[in-house]
Amino acid sequence: MDGVVQAWVSGWVVSRGAAPPEREPWGFTVDVGQVAQVSRHVFDALGDGVDEELVRKVAAGVTGAGVWLKVFQDPSVVGGWLGEGWWVDPEPGYLMTVPLTARQERPAAPAGYRLRTWSTGGVTRVLVAAPDGSLAARGQVAPTGATAVFDQIETVAAHQRRGLGSLVMRTLQAVAARTGAETGVLAGTPAGRALYESLGWHVEAPLTSAKFVGPDGA
Incomplete structure (x- = not known):
């Protein structure tokens, strides 16, 4: 589905009451305004289309705790791209869609x-x-x-x-x-995937969630 990441970001900010997304060359930045999630950088490429160098560059520019990365590739891949201070959820999420x-x-x-x-x-x-x-x-x-x-x-x-x-x-x-x-979009967990697939949802790409916690891991 073309534009699925933009669709997810646009709906997510409405759902969570976050700031309107800012367009970046590689995706979107969303200010959330919470201690546990100050902002998030969402890359708009999927799967093998994700650019390792771009992810590394954006991650290297993060210096404040509470900033998240959302990358549509498996955590086992993305985790090796991130430096010190990043916590990576070992379980993949799933970007999913369904016809309505x-x-x-x-x-x-x-x-x-x-x-x-x-x-x-x-x-x-x-x-x-x-x-x-x-x-x-x-x-x-x-x-x-x-x-x-x-x-x-x-x-x-x-x-x-x-x-x-x-x-x-x-x-x-x-x-x-x-x-x-006409189309539903969600980011599901491994626990929810079976339910969504039973209702006709389709996996578009895996999703890695990574949070910058600082060099000391606080």
Whole structure:
């Protein structure tokens, strides 16, 4: 899919309330404004198209803790490109996409669970509450025209294997399709990949997440 990284970045900043992305020769810089994530540099090449020298150059220019790199290549590859002071998540993420249609199914919650959906600031959120009122599952989607970014999908451990992750995703996909979005985009974890693939999502590229923690590793 052409422009998939730009689509992900554009939707992610809406979903998280981050600053508008700044275009760079190699991708995008996004200011997030949190101690754990001050900003992030996102490279727009995928897989074998990622330029090692560019990644090394950008990483070498980072001096402040809390700056992240997002590189669409496997961590076993990218980790060897980064110098002292970088923490690299050993598990790869996955940039994934799915076609959206106006006929997306919007299922009902299982007996005893309560499903609620609301929209604020261009982001639609889904909450699944457990029978006792506690959080069971959640997720959100940020449509930005032809694409929609799915984000913060979570099922609480005690409520897994009950179809709640599928419920959240199908609900969000239906919402996004009704806005006119034609393609869903997300950055998934290894744990979530099987769920997304069962719903028709396709892996576009692996994703490395690296954080600069400083020479002392603080």
